[in-house]
Amino acid sequence: MSISSTLINWYLQKKRNLPWRNSQNPYHIWLSEVILQQTRVAQGLAYYERFVARFPDIETLANANTDEILKTWQGLGYYSRARNLQTGAQMVMDKFNGQLPGDYNQLLSIKGIGSYTAAAIGSIAFNLPVAVVDGNVNRVISRLFGVHSPVNSTAGMKEIAVIAQNLINPKLPGIHNQAMMEFGALQCTIRNPDCCLCPLQSECYAFKNNEITLLPIKIKQAAVKKRYFTYLVILYHINTYLQKRTEKDIWQGLYEFPLIETEKVVSLQKLKCSPQWNQIFQNVPHEIIETSGLFKHQLSHQQINARFILIKTNDDGINFRKESIAVRTDKIHDFPVSKLIDNYLSAINLSNY
Numbered sequence: 001m002s003i004s005s006t007l008i009n010w011y012l013q014k015k016r017n018l019p020w021r022n023s024q025n026p027y028h029i030w031l032s033e034v035i036l037q038q039t040r041v042a043q044g045l046a047y048y049e050r051f052v053a054r055f056p057d058i059e060t061l062a063n064a065n066t067d068e069i070l071k072t073w074q075g076l077g078y079y080s081r082a083r084n085l086q087t088g089a090q091m092v093m094d095k096f097n098g099q100l101p102g103d104y105n106q107l108l109s110i111k112g113i114g115s116y117t118a119a120a121i122g123s124i125a126f127n128l129p130v131a132v133v134d135g136n137v138n139r140v141i142s143r144l145f146g147v148h149s150p151v152n153s154t155a156g157m158k159e160i161a162v163i164a165q166n167l168i169n170p171k172l173p174g175i176h177n178q179a180m181m182e183f184g185a186l187q188c189t190i191r192n193p194d195c196c197l198c199p200l201q202s203e204c205y206a207f208k209n210n211e212i213t214l215l216p217i218k219i220k221q222a223a224v225k226k227r228y229f230t231y232l233v234i235l236y237h238i239n240t241y242l243q244k245r246t247e248k249d250i251w252q253g254l255y256e257f258p259l260i261e262t263e264k265v266v267s268l269q270k271l272k273c274s275p276q277w278n279q280i281f282q283n284v285p286h287e288i289i290e291t292s293g294l295f296k297h298q299l300s301h302q303q304i305n306a307r308f309i310l311i312k313t314n315d316d317g318i319n320f321r322k323e324s325i326a327v328r329t330d331k332i333h334d335f336p337v338s339k340l341i342d343n344y345l346s347a348i349n350l351s352n353y
């Protein structure tokens with residue numbers, strides 16, 4: 001039996017019952033693949049269902065308010081995925097009459113759809129014989145075929161793409177691709193793969209050569225950068241102030257409190273003497289109510305260390321240096337914010353101050 005047939009047999013018996021698996025709808029497949037790119041299935045499931053309920057088709061997504069899309073995405077991270085989904089939906093409306101095309105290169109021309117997503121949509125929704133390669137596929141192929149080039153190097157990626165394409169079952173490309181990914185997620189896992197009960201054990205290079213813990217090989221990523229944020233939670237009567245992150249940095253499009261970023265942790269005393277603080281408050285009378293502990297938030301290449309300073313003022317002459325909006329403290333949950341700020345808001349009730 002071919003490797004593909006073995007994988008498909010295994011898949012039909014062991015696959016998890018996930019809502020997008022019962023759908024041939026290209027939009028649903030697109031959405032599920034984008035959500036699952038950086039997210040575990042258990043977490044992504046609720047987001048998928050919420051997203052489909054709120055934005056049931058490409059046209060609704062294309063015409064939606066971006067803040068509302070980001071709010072629905074809140075907590076999933078990698079917010080460029082949500083922004084790109086909307087830009088992609090708008091392109092589908094403009095260029096493809098509102099229908100995702102059944103052509104691999106046309107799929108690739110849509111914003112936010114890379115080779116992985118195009119292969120997933122193309123094979124599952126349109127039966128195109130194109131292999132998907134994600135982290136699970138990298139691991140399964142590295143171990144099965146003894147690929148020793150790092151899977152995150154150009155050479156390794158090319159090697160694995162060729163093997164993956166040769167393995168594909170041209171009659172059942174969608175099921176084959178899903179089987180491959182599910183096999184990596186459930187059977188050939190990162191730690192403790194279930195080799196004893198593996199239907200591919202007799203063909204597996206890593207099993208035969210005792211290299212399961214060695215493969216796949218990866219080049220080490222750059223060190224994590226640490227950043228230090230101080231958020232100014234300024235209360236002016238029933239309002240506080242929010243600013244939108246517009247820079248091409250983390251959390252683009254999300255809202256946050258006015259921010260002072262420093263290169264290391266600085267004491268409150270020092271911060272109050274800093275030019276940034278003085279520029280913001282100038283001669284505006286204000287009172288510091290409390291300073292939070294450190295909130296840590298890990299992103300893929302950055303660690304954000306944040307604290308929140310709660311400040312009261314009766315003067316609206318603050319110089320925010322960046323466009324700010326006054327928001328009622330009891331309406332703050334209507335705005336899309338980072339998980340970090342959401343964690344702070346869950347720990348405090350601003351309306352009580």
Ligand code: SF4
Nearest residue numbers: 188193195198201204
């Ligand atoms: S034998 Fe083990 S390492 Fe090889 S494919 Fe099966 S689960 Fe993965």
